[in-house]
Amino acid sequence: MSAQPEPLLDELYRELILDHYKHPHHREPLGDPDVVAEGYNPVCGDEVAMQLDFEGDTLAGLAISGRGCSISQASGSMMSDLVEGKNIGEIRRLAAEFNHMLTDADAPVPEDLGDLEALQGVARFAVRVKCATLAWHTLEDGIRQHERGNGAVQHEEM
Numbered sequence: 001m002s003a004q005p006e007p008l009l010d011e012l013y014r015e016l017i018l019d020h021y022k023h024p025h026h027r028e029p030l031g032d033p034d035v036v037a038e039g040y041n042p043v044c045g046d047e048v049a050m051q052l053d054f055e056g057d058t059l060a061g062l063a064i065s066g067r068g069c070s071i072s073q074a075s076g077s078m079m080s081d082l083v084e085g086k087n088i089g090e091i092r093r094l095a096a097e098f099n100h101m102l103t104d105a106d107a108p109v110p111e112d113l114g115d116l117e118a119l120q121g122v123a124r125f126a127v128r129v130k131c132a133t134l135a136w137h138t139l140e141d142g143i144r145q146h147e148r149g150n151g152a153v154q155h156e157e158m
């Protein structure tokens with residue numbers, strides 16, 4: 001399935017997106033992940049796979065891989081930088097901020113989203129929003145698996 005044409009984004013942001021796309025962060029697989037999650041965006045053919053390690057409520061480590069358009073893959077790479085080491089509540093707050101930025105083109109850009117602010121222009125291209133949020137939905141799925149599975153806190157006590 002072929003990817004959709006790239007939207008016209010600010011040149012500086014475009015370079016940042018392409019840099020994450022070509023050199024994605026957190027690509028190195030985890031040895032023995034607590035949770036594995038996969039996401040698929042049929043509109044564009046994007047795929048994301050994630051391995052997650054939790055320590056209580058904290059996302060202690062993650063590995064992310066996938067294939068698809070530059071926006072989907074860059075968003076996952078940017079997200080991985082942002083969420084590692086954060087607790088679940090904070091991650092969900094950031095996800096809501098990111099989602100808001102993408103669904104309201106006139107919303108002010110939040111200051112704590114790191115490189116993800118480069119994706120602000122995607123808000124003007126409704127069909128691409130699913131590309132940009134794929135990694136976040138996949139992460140939320142992984143967090144839910146964690147919450148269902150291990151009762152959050154006891155889990156690291158060996």
Ligand code: ZN
Pocket residue numbers: 003004041044045046068069070071072131
């Ligand atoms: Zn896409």
